[in-house]
Amino acid sequence: MELRSALLRAALARPAVLTAVLPGATRARLAVERELRARRWPRVLSPAAADLLVVVGRPGEDEPAWLEGTWQALSEPRALVRVEEAADAGAVLDAGHAALLRGGPRTGTAAGGPRPHHASPVTDPGHLDHAHADHMAAHSHDSPMLISGLPLADRADDRDGLRLDRLHVPFGPVLPDWPAGLVVRLALQGDVVQEVTGVELVPAAPEPRPAFWDEPWRRAAAGAPVTRGEAARRRCAAHLDSLGRLLAVADWPDAATRARRLRDAALADAPAAELAYPARRLARRVGRSRTLRWLTSGIGVLPRERALAAGVGGPALEADGDVWRRTVQWLAEAVRAAEACEDPRPLPPGDPYGPRGELTGEQPPSRALLDVLPSLLHGAELAAARLTLASLDPDPDELLPVAAGEVARG
Amino acid sequence: MADSAPLWAAAALPLLLAPAALAVACADGRSVAPVREVLRLLVQQPRRTRAADALATRTGTVLLPLAAVLAAAVVPLGATPVSDLGDGVVWFNAMEALAWAAVWLTGWGPNSTLSLVGGYRFLAQGLAYEIPHMLALTTAALGAGSLRVTEIADAQRGLWFAVWMPAAFALYLLSAAAMSFWGPFGQPAGRDLAGGVATELTGVGRLLLLGGRRLLLLTSAAMAVPLFLGGGHGPLLPGWAWTLVKTGAVLALLLWLRRRLPGVRMDRYTELSWVVLTPLAVLQALVVAVVVLP
Structure with a gap:
């Protein structure tokens, strides 16, 4: 013992x-x-x-x-x-x-104790047990075949017109380097996304404070004194956070760790000189990687007109292109923001440009990013789909309702 | 002419390889975390997913380290392998192809989409890397006029094959990473799939798969030494020491490459492999054939 x-x-x-x-x-x-x-x-x-x-x-x-x-x-x-x-x-x-x-008795069961069954639709993001009842009903056989209580996959034409097994798989909310609480329901054939059947967020308690990455702009809009440097610092950290996720999804752990360390340095009030140099080095290493360019070009293409029509703003609009262009756009903006993060001038209360786009619109910028997602993922390989999502990096925090009257706090 | 090692060497081989693979893992992560990880996986309870094919998972996870150790049997330490087979190169290639079955079975077993997709990815990866890889092996055998690994090493007393068949050597290094689905070729167990083939593995099964992958990396790096880097031949040091030094250098090169490169997806790499690398490998084999067959 x-x-x-x-x-x-x-x-x-x-x-x-x-x-x-x-x-x-x-x-x-x-x-x-x-x-x-x-x-x-x-x-x-x-x-x-x-x-x-x-x-x-x-x-x-x-x-x-x-x-x-x-x-x-x-x-x-x-x-x-x-x-x-x-x-x-x-x-x-x-x-x-x-x-x-x-050991011994567990303190923290999720629901107070073990349950006999452990698979429910959104839970384990990956079991083949998610052929939805409605999709099954559209099928010809009356009673779907069950194996261990799980329905078999249904079938549909793939992108080349072949009739293949189709799986309905929810991705998220618990996946590494994935937007918080996001669930994307995919119909998969092999590892090709045939269709996005749903994009949703798991319910979260309303937050009294505005979205972390938008905070300086929200506070300035509410009349609080905010410097331009403070906003630039937050923008720099926000882009580095997004880059960390994207580089991790691209399976480049070394570069992802660099981005995340730098993000934490930016948030820990490191002086501009200590931020700008490593930011430029990161931008050089990632921005000049021919391999990354070769791997991320031509996927998740979002041209300017389509972005505008969908209401997408910020880096995703400016990049006017594929995953690679959005990566380079983030790198450039992060370097610019790192250089400006000691600007003492006040941020004008009307400045609407947060890290993901205009904050003064009817809906938060991340809403538009999520709205364009299904059309961009259609027909993509799973790896390309994940890169596309990571390169848009919608921020679920922006989609939570903010309790009124609390905006200026923080 | 080198002889095979005594029989006890066969039993000693896994005991030698396992700590070496652990050391490679530590060097990769630049910490001793893998040692703790082994211990952690040994105390973790196994868990099964619903409607899992446990036999497939078990077969796959056991097969992978087994294939790596069997492949290592023909790799000479100094001048002496555990078994000096007449067609050692073919044996090596066959054992390493067992990894295809191992990874696919492990991906299929747990009845989980992420792990299944990881299995698909490895098969696609196999289609992309295997042909240039086999041509690279063939080129080395052609240069020495033998399929016996010790004879290939002996043929490089004067000049290393890496020097006069650089393309074959480079292709071999790429495929060493690809066959052990490690580093830039780690997509079958990729982050974007939450671990791919390893997603659902717990405890000893996980240890066998991830350990087997390290063993395969170590074995294929060690095989580069007799094939392209003159085997145990070298001044001053004894043969076994040269083998270790050269293997270490190959591994260091692979680890360095890992830090510089993102993960390579097969939907892009296959095209490169078939359109550029395969013709390059054929060309290299032709050049060698012209030189050695007067």
């Missing part, structure tokens, strides 16, 4: 962490990411590989089915903790680690 507990202690000295981030929780997510990097706890890609599930943010439901499913996909030893405020990140991770080492 002694040996067993010593072994467990050594094995779990640095638990493997999977994060499940909800819309509106960017502050807390950044704090958790910083904390995990400082502790050098490994971050894993799927529930099966994780010891500790960290839920970041406040779910809008009591027992979200997706969370329960994710939790059930972790194998023992496991623990679940929730980080709601950025300031609590360290303490909550400590508590999770302690719970993991204690």
Whole structure:
């Protein structure tokens, strides 16, 4: 028993962490990411590989089915903790680690106890059990064949006119380098996206503060004193955050880590001189990568006219093109913003340009980014689809309703 | 003429390879985290997905490290491999092709889309890398006039094959990363698929797959030494030390490449492979044939 507990202690000295981030929780997510990097706890890609599930943010439901499913996909030893405020990140991770080492009765079940079944539609983003009932009904056989209670895949013509198996698979909300709480429902044939059948967000509790990445502009609009430097710093960090996700999805961990370190330096008020140089170096290394250019050209093409028609603004509009063009646009804007992040002049209250586009419109810029998504993903390989989404990087925080009268706080 | 090693070497081979593969993993991550990871996976309980084909998963995960160790049997340490087969190059290629079956079975087993797509990706990757790879192996064998690995190494006493068949050497290095679905060729277990073929694996199964992948990388890097870098031949040091030094250099080159490159997708690479790399490999083989067959 002694040996067993010593072994467990050594094995779990640095638990493997999977994060499940909800819309509106960017502050807390950044704090958790910083904390995990400082502790050098490994971050894993799927529930099966994780010891500790960290839920970041406040779910809008009591027992979200997706969370329960994710939790059930972790194998023992496991623990679940929730980080709601950025300031609590360290303490909550400590508590999770302690719970993991204690073993025995689990403190943090998602729904208070084990359930007999663990697959529900949004939960494990990947099981072949999601052929929707409505799609099945459109099919000729009366009672769909079931295997272990799961319906078989249906069939449809693929892009070359061949009749192939079609799977209905929800992607998200718990995927690495994925927008917080986003669920994209895909009809897949092999690894080709035949159709996007739905784009939605998991419910999250309303946030009293404006979206983290838009905060300086929102505060300035509400009359609070904000400098241009402050806004530039936030824009720089926002683009670096997006670049970190994109480079991670492009499977370039080295460059992604550089972008994320720089993002944290920008948010930690590093002086402009210390930001601008590494930002230029990152822009050079990534912007001059012929391999990345070769791999990301020609996918997710969003020409200017189509972007304008869909109401897309910001870098995605300016880039006027494919994933590569949007990457280069972010890099250039991040470098410009890094150079301007000590500008002491006040930000004019009417300045509408947030990191993802105009903030004064009827709807937030991320809404338009999500709206163009289905048409861009149609017929794309899964890898290209993920790159396309990452290169648009809609911010789910912007889509949460903001409690009125709280805008100036922050 | 080198002899095969004594019988006990066959048992010692996995014991030698496993710590070496772990060391490669540590060098890759620049930390000792992989050691802890092994321990962590050993205490993790196995978990099954619904309607999983457990036999397929188990076969696949066991097959991968097995294939790597069997392939390593013909790689000489110094001048002596565990088994000095007359057609060692063919054996090596056959064992490494077993990895196709292993990865596909592992992807199919858990009844999960992400892991299945990871399996597809490896088959596509196989179609892209295998032909230039086989041509590169053939070119080295052609240069030495033998399929026996020790004879290929001995044929390079004067001049390394890497020097006068650089294209074959470069293609071999690319395929070493591709066959072990590692680094820029890691898409079958890619981040965008939340781990691809490894998505649903827990505990020992995960350890076998991820460890097998490292073993395969190590074995294919070590094989580059007798094929292109003069095997154990070199001044001062004994043969086994030269093998280790050269293997280390090949691995360092691959690790450096990893840091410079994003993941390569097969929908782009296949075109490059068939239109540029395959003709290049054929051309290289032709040049070598003209030189050695007077």
